[in-house]
Amino acid sequence: MTANGLIQIAIFSVIILLVARPLGGYMTRVFKGDYVFLTPILRPIEVVFYKLAGVDEKDDQHWLRYGGAMLMFNLACFILLYAMLRLQGYLPFNPQGFGAVEPMLAFNTAISFVTNTNWQNYGGETTLSYFTQMAGLTVHNFVSAATGIALALAFIRGFSRASANGLGNFWVDLTRCSLYVLLPVSIVVGLFFIWQGMPQTLGAYVDATTIEGAHQSIAVGPVASQEVIKMFGTNGGGFFNANSAHPFENPNALTNLVQMVLIFAIGAALTNVFGRMVGNEWQGWALFGTMSILFLVGALVAYHFEAVGNPNIAALGVDQTTTAFQPGGNMEGKDVRFGIANSALFATVTTDASCGAIIAWHDSFTPLAGLVPLVNMELGEIIFGGVGSGLYGMLLFAVVAVFIAGLMVGRTPEYVGKKIEGYDVKMTALAIIILPFSTLGFTALASSLPFGVSSIANAGPHGFSEILYAFSSTTANNGSAFGGLTGNTPFYNITLGLAMAIGRFGMIVPMLAVAGSLARKKVVASSAGTFPTDGGLFVAILIAVIIIVGGLTYFPALSLGPIVEHFSMIHGTLY
């Protein structure tokens, strides 16, 4: 680790700290329907949308209706995207003449984008037309993100409302989020990205004749308009196969910094939205602090092990030391402009959130640096997290934390003025336990079946890590991969697709049930006996709960993968 590397991590952290409150304030106003500076432009469009769709803005939906609307919308998204993938050969903007995406892969890709996972069994530049990229993937990058944020808003209303039947209106939340939050930022930052070197064209791939006279085909496309929402909506599905490692998806260190900020921005801002809506911003900052601590630990661990590098490569006479002329470290699967510090930071950020974009191949990370993304995803991506899903995931852990604190003193627990009772804890436990059930269950299945094992690329414990990573990533709706695993097989297209759906909707339904139950309750005034949830003690208990409940579940599996591989590596055992 170098001083410069640590400064780069610090700069990124400070930017997130500075973004959280203003963006949180703006989003709070948007979701309350208050006037914001874009209202004069966007309100007319919004009204037309409601009118055509037959939506009554004032219609307050019970949690079952809110959830039903969300599921219906996602079903429509899935059907449309699947159809588009299958029919792209007949659709416009297809200069490379790509034909239909085959059914299994189309199924996997459609679920993947609808659930905000964006797992890449497809290779963008070799499979998808520009029409599919724009009218398909870009649209779902917006609306799956808006869906997650809407759900977080519904959950927050469970806490902020008293004796209420409804959680808001899904259609209104979805539309406002897309129009007022996601689209304006996409336009502004998208233009910045183009200026910095990201292509934005409908032209065919470029045929170049290199200086040495060889032929080089260069894939281009409408990249920037998709790239920005891919990051801001924590989607992460690349325009190209190499994702943000591709120079066209991430031309330089500055665009890289902006991309990382985009990943965390909404997740950080939502903690502030939560604080504002429950009437005490410190409640939000307590969650922000918890997330920041877990983030920094992950970033530093990953950075440390990547900077140390691989002793087996050093043994071959390769110089892995850090000097003024090179960052050194483990450079396999990394690009020079990002080096070690940024690659480790990006890997942490993208898996803390449910983004899944990559600038370096996690499969080639040293074992314990590769453990960091794995653990981040297995905790449920609650460290700033996926847009929306990160906040409601963290709030579920907060419910467990106050429940455990309540057990210790023998008092009915409360969280931001709501009594947490048996039903709430049961539903919370259900939402939390679904993730390890899917991740570990499918990993066990794939590891014991021949067509599960035949897809792995690296032998030894690393091969097991590839499978574990795939199901951790899809269940948590991340979408990054230990890319060596051949995921585009019937077995993996189906099981990974199911893991994505279970991880998304299996968690959302009990979460909404908790929100509905909380909204109906009265607010209890805090008393001397109330456990304060806006201070350091709560942060400490919350971190402990996350590590014990979330982390220990996976420890045996992690031991068989990255941990045993670490000892293999330092003893020079190769596979």
Add this chain to the structure above:
Amino acid sequence: MLKEIRPAIVLLALFTLLLGLAYPLGMTRVAKTFFPHQAEGSLIVKNGTVIGSEIIGQTFTSEKYFHGRPSATTGTDDKGNSISLPNNAANSMGSNLGPTSKALMDRIKGDVDKLKAENPGAPVPVDMVTTSASGFDPDITPAAALFQVPRVAKARNLDPAKVQALVDQFTKPRTIGIIGEPTVNVLKLNMALDAGVTG
């Protein structure tokens, strides 16, 4: 739930029109007006022929050029079989070989042996023997460029000090001195060599 069918379909259609067509096509139009060079892929055109993109790496094998990093990209041959095709900018990918992979160590060992023969005694910079993430990293580290100076100078009958000065000139420092890592763009450096630019 049936009541929700109409808003689901209508809003999805409207979002597809607004976010899937109007937004990207509008961005394309604006890009064409204000940033035409970047929007097309930062292409370098010489005598009417596109010779590459400023930010996409290409393959150099001749001794008189600086070489880029190893690449794990593949292509297809005439019969449709997958073959190794380094710097294939229409199929980005990495090696995905893990830290205990024997295949990775064997490949690195082969590259190290070749480089050691070329510049005996000098330590081999790690980015010269590891595959990039994109598969066409446009850059090498200053260390990797300096490692190649003796070979390039000899092949071109140039004073190594002059080639080294050119490398220094083409070394791009970190953004505002802090963000990212120092890089040397291989294609631009080689074009400068061919153009007879001296450092």
